[in-house]
Structure formats: C-alpha cells, structure tokens
Amino acid sequence: MEKKKQKNLSRRKFFIKSFQAVGLSVLGGLMWGAYIDEAVSAPLVLRPPGALPEKEFLKKCIKCGLCVEYCPYETLKLAKPGENLPLGTPYFEPRKVPCYMCTDIPCAVACPTGALDTDTVSDIEDGKKVLNINKARMGLAVINTESCIAYWGIQCDACYRACPLIDKAITINYMRNERTGKHAYLVPVVHSNHCTGCGLCEYACVTVEPSIYVLPRHIVKGKAGQHYLKGWETEQKLQMIQEKRSRFVTPRSEKSPLEYLNEGDLLND
Amino acid sequence: MISKFIFKHRYLLLRRAVQISIIFLYIAGNIYGWNILKGNLSMGKLFEVIPLADPYAVLQMIFAGALLLWDVLIGAVIVFIFYALFSGRAFCSWVCPVNIVTDTANWIRKKFKLDKDEWQLRFSRKVRYWILGLSLVMSLIMAVPVFEFVSPISMLHRGLIYGMGFGWAAVLTVFLFDLFVTKNGWCGHLCPLGAFYSLTTSKSVLRVYHIQPHCTLCMNCKNICPEKQVLSIIGKESGYINFGECINCGRCIEVCNDDALKFSLRYIKKEKEG
DSSP states (O other): OHHHHHHHHHHHHHHHHHHHHHHHHHHHHHHHHHHHHHHTOOTTOOOOTTBOOHHHHHHHOOOOOHHHHHOTTSOOEEOOTTSOSSTTOEEOOTTTSOOOOOTTOHHHHHOSSSSBOGGGGEEEETTEEEEOGGGOOSOEEEEOTTTOGGGGTOOOOHHHHHOTTBTTTEEEEEEEETTTSSEEEEEEEEOTTTOOOOOHHHHHOOSSSOSEEEEOHHHHOOOOOTTOOOTTSHHHHHHHHHHHHTOOOOTTTSSOHHHHHHSSOGGGO | OHHHHHHHTHHHHHHHHHHHHHHHHHHHHHHTOOSSEEEOSSEEEETTTEEEEOHHHHHHHHHTTOOOOHHHHHHHHHHHHIIIIIIOSHIIIIIOTHHHHHHHHHHHHHHTTOOSGGGOOOOOTTHHHHHHHHHHHHHHHHSSOSGGGTOHHHHHHHHHHHOOTTHHHHHHHHHHIIIIIOTTHIIIIIOHHHHHHHHHOTTOSEEEEEOGGGOOOOOHHHHHOTTGGGGTTTTTOOEEOOOTTOOOOOHHHHHOSSSOEEEEETTTSOOOOO
C-alpha cells in the first residue's frame, strides 16, 4: 500500500514536471520564433555576388565571415547586433563601399557552405566552369529622375562612366530640351538585363543623397504578365505566332471567323 | 611562491593562453591576413585548407533544410570527431570565449562571497537539453538555424573578430546572469552548444581520473567544479569521470592537494577502476 502510494506520487511528480517543461518550451519557442521572424526580415539588404535567394541564403549562411576576409576592398561586412539586419550575415552598402566586381569573385569562391553559389556567377565553356562576375545580380540600380541633375538638363554622366558595364547596364538617352528649345537632355537609363547591382554608380553619383541607388531586384522589378507580348520584337513575335497555332480548337474556331461567317448559307441554319 | 601559484593554476593559465591565442589568430587572420586561422568559431579554415565548423550550427542548418557543400560538412565532422573521440567537452573550457566571461563572474562571486544560497536562483541543469531540442525543432519550423541568430557565443567571437556592435549587451547579460542570478547559469544550465557537446563527448579518450586511495575528502574539487554532479565518484571509488558534462577544465586537478585527480587517457593508459 505504502509502496503503491510512493509510486503514484513519483508518477504524479513526473507528469507535473513534464507538463511544466512542455508549457515552458511552448512559451520559449513562441517568443524565440517571434523574434527570429522579425530578425530575419531585411527586405532591403544587399548580398554579395552569387548569393542565393534570401530565404535559401539565410538557411545556408553560417556567418563565418570568410567572404568578408577575402573581399579585397572591404566592401563586405557582417551585420552586427544593433544594425537591424539578419545577425552576422554579410552585406554591403554601395554608397560607402561598392562592389568592384573582381573577376575571380574571391568572396563567392571562399564561401564554404554554398550560401554564395559560384554556379550562379559562372558560364560553362567547353564543359568547364568559368567565373563570370557580370552574371551577378546583387541588386538593380534605380534612378530618381527628380533629383538626378542630368534629368534637369545639366550635363552629368558620372554613373554612366562609373558603370563597369558601360553602354550595357547604363546607357545615355538623348532628348530634346523643350524648355530652352536649343539644348539636349543626356539622361542615364538603367537596363535590368545587364545591371549587376554592384553600386559603382551609386558610389559615383554627385548629388548629396544619391540619385541612382541599388535596391534588391525583387523590390524594384515589375512584371507585365505573360499575356502582354511585344509584337515588334522578333522573339516575342515568334512566340505570338506559336501561341496562335497551338490554340485549343473547337468546331467553331477551326476556321477563321471571317471564313466561318462567309461560308454557306447562314439563313438556312 | 610564484612558481607555486603557476603550478596551482597550470591548466587555468594554459586554457586562457589557448582561448586567447585562438581568438587572436582569428583576429590576425582578418586584420593582418595571417593564414593560420581564418573565419571564426562557427566556421574557420586552418592554414586556408582544413575546414573547421561548429557541428551544432551545421546540425541546425540541416534541420532548417539546407543542402550544404562538402567543405562545411567535412569541417563539422573534423571538429566533432576531435571532441567526441579525443578531448571531451573541452570546447567549453579551452576554446569558447564566453568561458572567460562566466569564469570572471564566478571569480567575483567567490571574492565577494556571493556564493551563498541567497544568491542562487536554482533551476535544473537539464534545461539546456530542452533548449537544445527546442532549437532543432524551431530550426525545422522556421527554416533557419535559430540559435545562430541569438547565440551570445557567436556574438562574442564574431564581434571580437569583425566588430562588436551591440553584441556586448548579450555578453553583459550572460555575465550579470552568472554573477547575480545563478552560478554557472549560462554554461552549466542554458547553453545548447554545451548541451550538444555534453551529449556527444562522454566516450572521449581524454578524461579526468580519480585515485580514490589518495583522497582525503577535503571537497576542494567539488567546490571549484562548474559541473559538480560529474564528480559523483569522489572519495567513493577510483575511476574516470564519465559524464559528458565534464568540460575537462582541470580545475579539480589543480586544487587537489593530495594527488587524487589527474588527466588520463582512457583506453590507452591502463588505470585501475572500481
């Protein structure tokens, strides 16, 4: 009897302890989770070349700083506590130090975990992987046409000259200056299919706050949707023709509407 | 007198030398470009070739669903094998810089007699295993290695190498917690990295060995030990300290005046047991 009572007591104790542990774990887990959820969201952070999409990147980055150590320009730094960025992960601020786009991409090559994936910044040439920094997509430069002095009509091509992919990522557009009637605007335009997001333009910009700045691509890029096609571009025109051919055919859409209407006697139907 | 002091603190001094050298070599790797150690304690490279990685961080990343490169996986295996097979939980006492912080808190506790019960918030040392388990579950749910975003350990070593920012606040928290709230509160009760090594390193070769016939039951060892429960065989029987929680700091060996404790190599040296 006594023994049974003892056993019951210890069992009771075991259950109490277990439930308390579960309660504390859930409490701790929720607080921890809520904090992590906030701590990993940094929509405007710029990552080193070759970085995987942010979610994958945060999974794989072990925060060792090897990319930082191998960066010869002190472009990259690890996020410190208090900077409100995912703790310990590498990033750069182009207005302070831009990415100089080393052709041997030492940061991405140094990454031991694959958070910086050299495959995304390489070409395959003769079956061999050859690094190509121009494939980096760290961000996309955006021009504020209100504060860009070239858009005022003042001659400035600092960003255009600074761009490592000059005439591809940034081109100069000529426009008539209606205000004076005898001058031209020479305005920079960014092309997203070439811009790597290195930020040399942002670094070079002469305005007090940069009028061209790099933002993460997913923030900047719009998307027209697949049903809008540029009929005047060969590739997309071909796509249009193809799409017409592969249309779903019903007895009524077999012929063109014109043929269908002109054929036979409609009144007899 | 000095030589006696050195002898009585030989492992402590050696540990500090090792801890500071490792951090210094990492700092020099970053600042002066030395090639001995690069990176930090989460992931580093020895002589720019041999990868070394924190196995617990890698485990979290695997739970988060990351497919990792061989480099970091091999690094984690190398470090894991070193601690699990050879040195025991020596990371905590010979490498981790937080150990210096918490030992300082302990030293102040002793100096100012804060060691009494009224300065102790007692809770189970098993809490760390719950935190360890929770961190793995949370990594799975949140799809990021969750402890790596809050770890005061990596905030400290990363901070020393790449700049502290507000990281000192986390270190101060650990210090004050250990000083005023619970003795060995962080390292002995909460830290999931220590818990990870505790669970995996009890079979290591390097172990503290107790020679029971020499023991005079003065309890100096139990007073100094940060994980007292591991010294359960003191004065009862000769043998190895078999618990994974033992951090192989060697403090017990230093304070023993009767040569009843020593480092020994299990499996290799034949010591009397039982």
